[in-house]
Amino acid sequence: MGHIAKLMMEFPTVDKCVDGVTQFSDAPAWIYELDNPYLHGPYAPTVHELSKEGLEVEGTLPQDLRGAYFRNGPNPMLPPKNRYHPFDGDGMVHGVYFDHGQVAYRNRWVQTEALLDERKSGKSVSPGVMGPFDYSVSPFGIKDTSNTDILYYRKELVSLWYNAGNPYALDTQSLDTLGDFAVPERQHRRMSAHSKLDWNTGELMFFDYGDEPPYMTYGVADASGKLVHETAVDLPGARLPHDMGFTENYAILHDLPFFHNMDVLRQHHLRVLTFHKDIPTRFGIAPRYANGDAVRWFECEPCYILHTSNCWEDGDWVIMDGCRSTNPMPNASNDEGELSHMLAYMRLEANNYRWRFNLKTGEVREGSLDDLNTEFNKTNPLFHGVYSRYAYHQRIPLLHEGGHTLRFTGLVKYDNESGRRWEWSYGPGVFGSEAVYAPKIGATRASGEDDGYVITLVTDSKDWSSWCLVFDAQNIEVGPLARVRMPQRVPSGFHATWVRGEDLFADR
Template sequence: MNNYAGTALKPVEDGEENPYLLGVYAPVVAEITADDLEVIGEIPRDLNGVYLRNGPNRRHPATGRYHWFDGDGMIHGLHFENGRARYVNRWVRTEAFDAESRAGHGLWTGVMEDPKGNPFGNGHGLGLKDSANTDVTFFNGKLLATWYLCGTPRSLDPLSLETLGPETFLGTLTGDFMAHPKVDESTGELFWFDYGPEPPYLRYGVVGADGTVAHTTNIELPGPRLPHDMAITENHAILMDLPLIQNQEARHQGRYKLHFDQTLPSRFAVLPRHGDGSRVRWFEAAPGYIYHVVNAWEEPGEIVMDVCRVKDPHHQPKIEHPLARMLAYLRLDAQLWRYRFDLTTGRTTEGPRDDDNTEFPTIDSRVVGKRNRYAYNVHIAREDTLLFDGIVRYDLHTGARQDHRFGAGRWGSEAPFAARDNSTGEDDGYLVSFVTDEREGRSEVVVLDAADLDAGPVCRVLLPTRVPVGFHATWVRADQLGGRG
């Protein structure tokens, strides 16, 4: 079994153990391909496609303190075909990964250290390692692995997970690329933004169905911000100016420090999908932060957007520890929240849809930008580190919810909706999640009926290796694979 023990990595920093290098977070050291996996239950014959998840998996120790976000990107995939499953995991071969591979040791410090000695950073001059470890998106026949601070998207084969190289969209992409692009399957377009510490602070773009950049425009902001996600509707894009700001004094000293300014409102830029930045309409709301959007859509005279809203992203450290600030910052506290932007009056109406702590939302990818009924969020555990102890199914029409808990000591992943063959609706399919058992030190993929979480797992596919707790996931249907399934 591939686990942390016995590797050259050292989880002890400044005399303290780093919990994000131990146990269910510990990196795995081998890339493997495994067939003939043990299954508890039976894999549904109408579940065909591939489940993919990105996350940090440090290959080489680095100087200074390790932050969970520093790890090299690794994609884990489970390919379902006709009642069988194949597991594959591969590192994302970024430029930085290749440089450290050639050197045989770490070359970059992490987000909590001075980046001045790092070989290079992203296009905006941020001297941190672009690890492409955050999200994985399927577009135009390929996977895109992306990074949370904006970097170069990496293109991968969706089945072998081999890195194909930097994604330039046939040479038309200039600048960097955010973590969570949106794909409209009905038009074949991809929507993204790019942000940085110098003007223009925010740039928005569209990749057309032909795979080339069709539109870019600058969005005027009063200063540098740290937007993480965006939304689309059938006719609009929604971008964000939120009051989480990079401390400029610290930046000029070579440090990366964030400040949440509660005196500033949250602002939302609504513009036509292919509109110029001068056509933005700004809508204001109470201060807060949004890591992840559920979805947005249009109703008569208004735009509705559901998100997971963090009231205050800056938890204060409550323990004495060299990593206290990181541990506090990663204590996620978010609630399902709805905004309504009135296109006639310019007013914003907002409020909670649920008061529980849930995040990492997924929906049926076929209805992105259209009104959806269901959202599938992970439930945040009451633990000292960020862990997902279950899945919550929200019915956004009725307000009802269903819950599935993974069980004591079992921690899951973002759980995308996997439409069954010939699926006719947003819950006509399955939810899939990597689950790691901290007691057994092994992982599996749990398959649930999206329409009936109360029924428990349809099946459990046991894996020959542990899958470290990670970030975002996607499901690619067999019909999207173009006969390669």
């Protein structure tokens, strides 16, 4: 059975099918020549960039909801040169704007240097994440697609790539690419996805990493965009950290035992990722503006971490909540051919977890908060860096539950103090997106941590309609307060952010 056939078994489609493959009028025709599940069904790219006002709303939009939900993700414009990996898809940002009861939608490709060059040539040039790599294209032949993360900083949206790429600035209203994003005093632009914005101070904390020393750098820019701190961080070798954390006074950096073999990369131009079960996971904690030699490392059980939820201080302790994976590279299936390792890697296995680090004694305490397979975890950004108890995750089916590809089937709210969870299923054949917490107009920490809204995008495979769902954060299990119909099908993507109305509509 082919990859597309397996994918099609996962949802009840009533859309037009040809030879068992769903056909879309708004997708590029070349995808139907490739048996890759991440180019079909909910992952099929769209060819349209739209701007639409006055969207249809089912239910009642809250009067104290104002701002915008932005989500980034892969949307390849041209046929891949080699095997396609979702990390290769050109970044496309979708925006849903809420303003005084009216809702608008826009989507735009991120006009990266690589995409502009490929559009001129009319073909893909990069060999892609799965190679084979070509040093004549870039150091390792990987196309920087800027398709992973999205954040708001200095009155602009900033799109980021998972592999410490070059960020791009986007206009918050039109989503047009404004050009390169850079902190002027830095020596280079590179910045990893999941750099962090502190809503309390307006500071941007960022990190990057690479295959040559220094293997990591960490820095801070103030609310105006001025670089106030940057330092090299000593690591044993090239690593692939994906996220970081921060408290009011500290930054928490990650050194994870899941990385590629540099000798194989240099000799054969291949990135071979290995989870080293005999190497501890390390977390480095240092004062926010400290030099790299001040980082204090804490050893924990071997694992990989994609996303933290929140971090805070409690006396001598620093606490970090996030999602932990002890199997970041599941065994590849023998019947999945040349895509087997990519498919295995994308089958995300993780659970809600807590780490505690004592800055006085060096003691580490860690343990699971829940065993449900969830990830793409978000919290109230007003509480980032200080104590919080609630987190909003995406439910991810495991392979034996039908999870042939990475997909989100429901919203999960955790109370990380009591251990309680609440769930709302998106429904059969409905695929979700990362959800964000949207504070009410004028909300502060005193307003309450979960006295706001949770917002996500979903696509229903029964008719391929896409919707933006608005939940009461305190009652997600009763379903959305409002459903906003999108003017087009929205493909599955990666990360999202919320921008407050007072920042987005300052002139209204």
